[in-house]
Amino acid sequence: MPATRRQFLGLTAAAGLALVTSCSGREPSAAGPSSAGALRLTAAPMRLDLAGHPVPTWGYGTVPGPELRLRAGDVLRVQLENELPEDTTVHWHGLAPPNAMDGVPRITQDPVAPGAGFSYEFETPIPGSFMYHAHVGMQLDRGLYGPLIVEPRTEELAYDREYTLMLDDWRDGMDDHAGHDAGSGSDDAGSGDPDPADAVSFGGRSYPLLLVNGRPPDDPPVLEARPGDRLRLRVMNIAADTGFRFAIAGHRLTVTHSDGMPVEPVTVDALRLGMGERYDVLVDAAQPGGVWQVGVRPEGRDGWGRAVLRYTGSDASSAPAVAERPAELDGQLVRYEDLLAREPLDLPSGSPDRVYDLTLTGTQIGGQSYPDADPLPVAEGEWVRFTMRNTSAKWHPMHLHGHHFQVLTPSGRGPVKDTVAVPARGGEVTFDFLATNPGRWLFHCHNHHHMEDGMLRLVEYGRG
Ligand code: C2O
Ligand code: CU
Numbered sequence: 001m002p003a004t005r006r007q008f009l010g011l012t013a014a015a016g017l018a019l020v021t022s023c024s025g026r027e028p029s030a031a032g033p034s035s036a037g038a039l040r041l042t043a044a045p046m047r048l049d050l051a052g053h054p055v056p057t058w059g060y061g062t063v064p065g066p067e068l069r070l071r072a073g074d075v076l077r078v079q080l081e082n083e084l085p086e087d088t089t090v091h092w093h094g095l096a097p098p099n100a101m102d103g104v105p106r107i108t109q110d111p112v113a114p115g116a117g118f119s120y121e122f123e124t125p126i127p128g129s130f131m132y133h134a135h136v137g138m139q140l141d142r143g144l145y146g147p148l149i150v151e152p153r154t155e156e157l158a159y160d161r162e163y164t165l166m167l168d169d170w171r172d173g174m175d176d177h178a179g180h181d182a183g184s185g186s187d188d189a190g191s192g193d194p195d196p197a198d199a200v201s202f203g204g205r206s207y208p209l210l211l212v213n214g215r216p217p218d219d220p221p222v223l224e225a226r227p228g229d230r231l232r233l234r235v236m237n238i239a240a241d242t243g244f245r246f247a248i249a250g251h252r253l254t255v256t257h258s259d260g261m262p263v264e265p266v267t268v269d270a271l272r273l274g275m276g277e278r279y280d281v282l283v284d285a286a287q288p289g290g291v292w293q294v295g296v297r298p299e300g301r302d303g304w305g306r307a308v309l310r311y312t313g314s315d316a317s318s319a320p321a322v323a324e325r326p327a328e329l330d331g332q333l334v335r336y337e338d339l340l341a342r343e344p345l346d347l348p349s350g351s352p353d354r355v356y357d358l359t360l361t362g363t364q365i366g367g368q369s370y371p372d373a374d375p376l377p378v379a380e381g382e383w384v385r386f387t388m389r390n391t392s393a394k395w396h397p398m399h400l401h402g403h404h405f406q407v408l409t410p411s412g413r414g415p416v417k418d419t420v421a422v423p424a425r426g427g428e429v430t431f432d433f434l435a436t437n438p439g440r441w442l443f444h445c446h447n448h449h450h451m452e453d454g455m456l457r458l459v460e461y462g463r464g
Contacts, residue, residue, distance in 0.1 A: 038119060039068065041090065043134065044083035048143055048173070050209065051219035055173030058084055058142040063214035064166045064238070065132070065146025072127045072153050078120045080112060087111035087136055090120060092148060093276060094130035094260055094418045096402050097122040099439025103135050104401070107440050107458070111136060126404075127152035128260020129234040129278045131166070140448055141240040142172045143214070149234065150260075157256060159282060162232035163223050165307060167273065167296055168214075169207035169242040201300025201424070202274055202395045203241030203447050210242070210305030212296055217322050221307040223294065225285035231309075232256075233281050237273035240448040243299040243395060243421065245333075246271040246279075248309055249292045249326035253281040255334050259417040261404060262342035269331025272299065274397030274421035276446035279334070285311065293320040297329050299395075336407050336429075339415040345406045347432060352385040354378055358457075360390040360398070360422060362450055365443070369454030376443070378435045378461045386443075387430040390422040396450065397421045398429075400459065402441040405431035419446055438463050 047054040048063045059065060070076055076097075082088050089112055091103035101122040105111035112118045127150045134144035147164045213221045225231055233253075237244055247253070247270040254267045257280035271279050289311040296305035304323060356376060358366040365388075368374065378384050386405075390396055399419040407414035408430040422429045438461050445455035 038077035038079040038121070040079045040081060041065065042081040042083055043088050043144055046143070048214060050170075051216050057172040058139065058144055060144060060146055063143035065144070067146065067164060068132065068148045069151065070124050070149070071151050073123065073125055074150075076120065076122055076124050080118045080120065082112045082114055082116055085114055087113055088139060088144070089118070089135050090132050091135035091401075092120075092130060092132050093399070094128065094278070095124060095148070096126070096404065096437050099402065099437070099441070102401055102439070102441070104442055105136050107442065124150045126150065129164070129236065129257065129280055130260055131236055131238055131278070133238065138240065138448055138452065140238070145238045147234070147236060157232065157282065158230065159232040160229040161225065162234065164213075164234045164236065165221070165294075166213055166236045166238050167244050167246070167305060168211045169239040169298070169303075170209040170211045171207045174208055199300045200243065200272075200395060201393070202243035202397065202421075203449065204394065205241045205449060207242060207303065210296060210298060210303050212294075212305050212307045217304055217306045223307060223309045224312060225309060226312045227285060227288060229285040231283045231285060233283060234278065235271060235273065235281065236278040237275050239275050241275070242301070242303075243272065243274045243397070244305075245297045245299060245329050246273060246295070247326045247328035247331065248283060248294045249320065249324070249328060250287050250290075251283050251285075251292065251309070252328075253283060255339065256280050256282055258339055258415040259404075259419055261416040263415050264340040264342060266334065266338050268334045269328040270333050272333055272421070274395060274419065274446065275448075276397050276399045276419035277417075277421065285309070287311065289314045289318075291316070291319040293324050293326050295326040295329050297325065336415060336420070337409040337411070339409075340411055340413045341406060341416045343416065344413055345404070345416060345432065345434060347383055347406070347434070352432060353382040355385045355387070357387045357389070360388050360392065360396050360445070360455070362392045362394060363453045363455060365445075365455055365457045368457065370456035373454070373457050375440070375458040375460040378459060380435055380438050380461050380463055382435045383432060384435055385430060385432050387428065388422045390424055390427045393424050394447070394450075395421050395424050395427070396455065397446040398443070399446045400433065400441065400443045402437045402439060403433045403435075405433040407431050435461055
């Protein structure tokens with residue numbers, strides 16, 4: 001692609017961001033330069049406008065919070081200010097910072113008390129699509145999250161515009177869902193019948209709304225394209241309890257990255273995203289015009305979320321009905337075994353130095369439930385393998401802090417990720433990682449209810 005188009009990208013990216021998040025009336029003030037030259041991120045009570053119905057929530061000024069954008073090798077400097085009535089921290093999901101910057105209360109830092117602050121500062125050498133979110137209790141279930149993009153020094157992909165789409169399940173501030181308890185007891189509590197045996201379900205709590213970039217289906221974000229444009233979408237699941245199916249009517253998706261890490265491009269109709277997972281896709285705006293549904297369907301439960309893809313100049317009368325389901329949702333789905341890492345981990349030959357076989361239930365990893373759980377020891381420099389076998393009826397998106405792992409697939413070159421969905425009822429996933437980032441790292445289910453119910457272990461090692 002000619003340099004001029006690349007240079008143009010900077011502008012269109014900014015314009016795209018404004019377009020996607022432009023929603024008048026929200027306070028943009030939470031992010032701004034602080035005196036130290038850091039970006040200030042203020043966690044505070046706020047109101048979120050849901051298609052004309054404001055609800056109280058907690059956020060970083062907007063929902064999602066401001067998009068943080070750096071270039072590979074930059075130093076991330078964020079000054080967190082806590083204006084919440086309780087402790088908080090920020091975790092940088094998918095990044096591998098030094099342990100002290102990982103944002104896990106009592107494990108990597110003291111919780112940040114109300115009225116206090118904390119400054120996060122670390123280098124971000126690895127490009128990709130990441131997220132930041134609060135990591136205290138169920139705070140992530142409110143609006144305390146945002147996107148974090150690390151651009152490569154030299155972009156290899158050619159595209160005209162890009163958009164970030166954060167998918168969320170929402171109940172905060174809604175009449176029938178005042179509480180934020182992790183909820184004890186069974187997953188299916190309050191949701192009626194148990195799942196049928198073939199259902200794909202990542203959670204069981206009830207969430208009345210699904211949001212895309214903080215917007216309900218009645219007030220969807222608009223992705224703008226000119227005919228012939230190639231769009232890059234960064235699709236991210238930040239929900240607490242919901243896995244999503246994602247597709248665009250009349251368009252296919254070419255997957256270029258999973259969890260921010262490059263894969264050989266694969267073209268599919270639909271994505272499945274467990275909580276914590278991200279995909280980057282390229283979309284050719286090859287239709288002559290029109291307004292097309294960007295559909296977000298929860299796996300294994302009712303509900304609906306959406307955005308729309310609008311060709312510049314198209315007539316609003318061509319807009320899809322709110323509930324229109326793209327047929328592509330049931331088309332060809334991306335699978336881990338179809339993805340080939342473009343930059344596989346540098347694993348030595350032979351076999352792993354250490355292997356853990358871990359059974360997943362809704363409350364335990366490897367027979368233990370946090371905090372009554374032993375750390376999983378590893379030693380610096382080791383090649384570590386985790387095999388997870390899920391005996392429960394829910395899928396579990398398992399996330400490892402501080403490392404990227406490689407999913408073991410028949411190709412031998414499975415995708416490099418940081419969150420992987422383990423299918424229900426006997427489903428198994430194996431991944432490998434290199435223990436090259438000493439510290440105390442969380443390994444947990446990214447269903448935040450499951451995490452609060454004990455699906456969390458520590459991976460711990462020191463230097464040497
Ligand atoms: Cu998104 Cu413990 O993380
Ligand atoms: Cu889980």
